[in-house]
Amino acid sequence: MPTPRPSVSPGDPVAAIETPALIVDLDAFEANLTAMADYAKAKGVRVRAHAKTHKCAEIAKRQMALGAVGVCCQKVSEAIALVAGGVTDVLVSNEVLHPAKLARLAALSGEARIGICVDSDLGLDRLLVAAAGAAAPIDAYVELEVGGNRCGVTSTADGLALARRIAASNVLRFGGIHAYHGGAQHLRTPDARKAAIDVAIARSAELAAALVRDGIEVPVVTGGGTGTFINEAGSGVYNEIQPGSYIFMDRDYADNAADPSAPRFRHSLFVLTSVMSRRADFAVIDAGLKAHSIDSGFPAVAGRPDLAFDNPSDEHGIIRGSDLPALGDTLRLIPGHCDPTVNLYDWIVAVRGEKVAEIWAVEARGAVT
Amino acid sequence: MPTPRPSVSPGDPVAAIETPALIVDLDAFEANLTAMADYAKAKGVRVRAHAKTHKCAEIAKRQMALGAVGVCCQKVSEAIALVAGGVTDVLVSNEVLHPAKLARLAALSGEARIGICVDSDLGLDRLLVAAAGAAAPIDAYVELEVGGNRCGVTSTADGLALARRIAASNVLRFGGIHAYHGGAQHLRTPDARKAAIDVAIARSAELAAALVRDGIEVPVVTGGGTGTFINEAGSGVYNEIQPGSYIFMDRDYADNAADPSAPRFRHSLFVLTSVMSRRADFAVIDAGLKAHSIDSGFPAVAGRPDLAFDNPSDEHGIIRGSDLPALGDTLRLIPGHCDPTVNLYDWIVAVRGEKVAEIWAVEARGAVT
Incomplete structure (x- = not known):
């Protein structure tokens, strides 16, 4: 069944997007x-x-x-x-x-x-x-x-x-x-x-x-x-x-050594996720196996190479590192593999800087036949 | 977006279900x-x-x-x-x-x-x-x-x-x-x-x-x-x-050694898949990473322990074995992990024997927030 359209509007801050959510940096x-x-x-x-x-x-x-x-x-x-x-x-x-x-x-x-x-x-x-x-x-x-x-x-x-x-x-x-x-x-x-x-x-x-x-x-x-x-x-x-x-x-493509003659592409797709539980030595985030695909390996944390994603379960992931985010903080995951990750979402929230810009329907999500 | 309701009705043969499809043996x-x-x-x-x-x-x-x-x-x-x-x-x-x-x-x-x-x-x-x-x-x-x-x-x-x-x-x-x-x-x-x-x-x-x-x-x-x-x-x-x-x-749970005092449960969930291309030494099926989740390992082929699933890509899987299915033949995959697999489908086709019995909506498919 289609999930409800995300409850944000153009101009809203990215922080207003409920997580987990699939976002694109325009x-x-x-x-x-x-x-x-x-x-x-x-x-x-x-x-x-x-x-x-x-x-x-x-x-x-x-x-x-x-x-x-x-x-x-x-x-x-x-x-x-x-x-x-x-x-x-x-x-x-x-x-x-x-x-x-x-x-x-x-x-x-x-x-x-x-x-x-x-x-x-x-x-x-x-x-x-x-x-x-x-x-x-x-x-x-x-x-x-x-x-x-x-x-x-x-x-x-x-x-x-x-x-x-x-x-x-x-x-x-x-x-x-x-x-x-x-x-x-x-x-x-x-x-x-x-x-x-x-x-x-x-x-x-x-x-x-x-x-x-x-x-x-x-x-x-x-x-x-x-x-x-x-x-x-x-x-x-x-x-x-x-x-x-x-x-x-996605993270897996970025792991390829680039050919110097090829154009360079940037990460634009992220799973926005929040910390929902905290321990001294790890943070639990709300994005697990139903929020991104790990078939090509675990996601990276955008802008935080010091943090590592670990041990996903269906609705949770574990974040380890020395300077851990606090309860309620958000992170952007760079999915291991973009295609099956996008296939989990009915909506993409396109953002410009720190503001919501557009919401796109993923019309062919789940279209496997 | 919701995918269309499967184009079969109760009483239709299982063979009429378009693949890949999520089926439950009632x-x-x-x-x-x-x-x-x-x-x-x-x-x-x-x-x-x-x-x-x-x-x-x-x-x-x-x-x-x-x-x-x-x-x-x-x-x-x-x-x-x-x-x-x-x-x-x-x-x-x-x-x-x-x-x-x-x-x-x-x-x-x-x-x-x-x-x-x-x-x-x-x-x-x-x-x-x-x-x-x-x-x-x-x-x-x-x-x-x-x-x-x-x-x-x-x-x-x-x-x-x-x-x-x-x-x-x-x-x-x-x-x-x-x-x-x-x-x-x-x-x-x-x-x-x-x-x-x-x-x-x-x-x-x-x-x-x-x-x-x-x-x-x-x-x-x-x-x-x-x-x-x-x-x-x-x-x-x-x-x-x-x-x-x-x-x-799922396949992963069946890999647990059972406790003799526990009730025994049977595989009831399958991804029905078809052979879409054939080579001498393998068959290509139409169920890849968007049709079942491999986070807990590859699926098994129901009733065919001689066949092995291999090398999934987004929309394809490879089947190897000695007595390979022919072009157009169907197989039932036992998913490696049922929860994220079900989350890929809007509909479950419930079958009784070789006939379609009911079609169930997966209302909370994609509900990650």
């Missing part, structure tokens, strides 16, 4: 949006920002206002929520097999430009059935496995075979090659990330060349996240990047 | 409810079931129909959602400091019996202010630290001081001693759990005796979760237990 957020848009423009690549990070139509529209061609998401239910929120171009960068979900996606094509990935004949069979009833042609991308060991065809021959079927259809448009390497995003050194993406670039180039030889135009080669986008952008093979987390920069 | 669930109710009746202790596990008014009401005196929850926003769903007795088994939250809780006392814990003078000061405007007296419990190293007063003297202030108030009722040991629930052996709870029992008995010597009646000593409730129930000190997870039994 200065850092806007700087991140602009840095990515400027970088992509300079490199001549399209940005298709990944909305699985934020699940928020307002943010998607701001990304598009700065030049992004559209957004990606991972689920049909996310696409529906984003289009309902006014987003006009959505690629489901994932496979979908369920006929009812595909029918819903096809219906959405009357309201927005819609794309989806395929990596199997079964998936394409079902997509063709659904697309026959669509209001407009759907962009179908062949997903290519490029090292992430997840979805995607594993050979140029299989990719070519799917692309031929798409190109021959009159209800689908061949969108291009989807070649995202998830596992490379969090390799810690620039060299390791470059080595992984070099493989992705080579495989993508091989499939693209085979398609062109076969007479199939390849409009887009798309992939690349916040960890690696500079590699895809500089490849000459990819012409579109899909960064998501750059807008927020 | 036969196992009802057996679990009855086993706990029967056990508590036989031992002469009250059950105040913990609703932080399910966040669902329908389940709370079924627990109370089998004899539970009420439920616990951890947040004021959860209490509001449960009372709105018809639950008539709710204890916030946690500290709350924010005046606006306390005022909302006080207002709720007109609709249900309401309790809350305190462990600080500041918390009690604020509770007294809020309770002055309450429709009915609020039960205030002194939370005692009993080994969990989280909230709670750490000495009998501090507990006595708070209880005196509560007993002297005419807007609060002294509810009793809240003495829950979270850390003991997942100690793996019965001996380790018993040793931990023996300490909790001794501390609770010491505070209870001091209160009685001071002329303060102690109506309830409450605590005990799914891992340890047999110890509290047999203590002669605790007269109320607060088990939550027994209704679902």
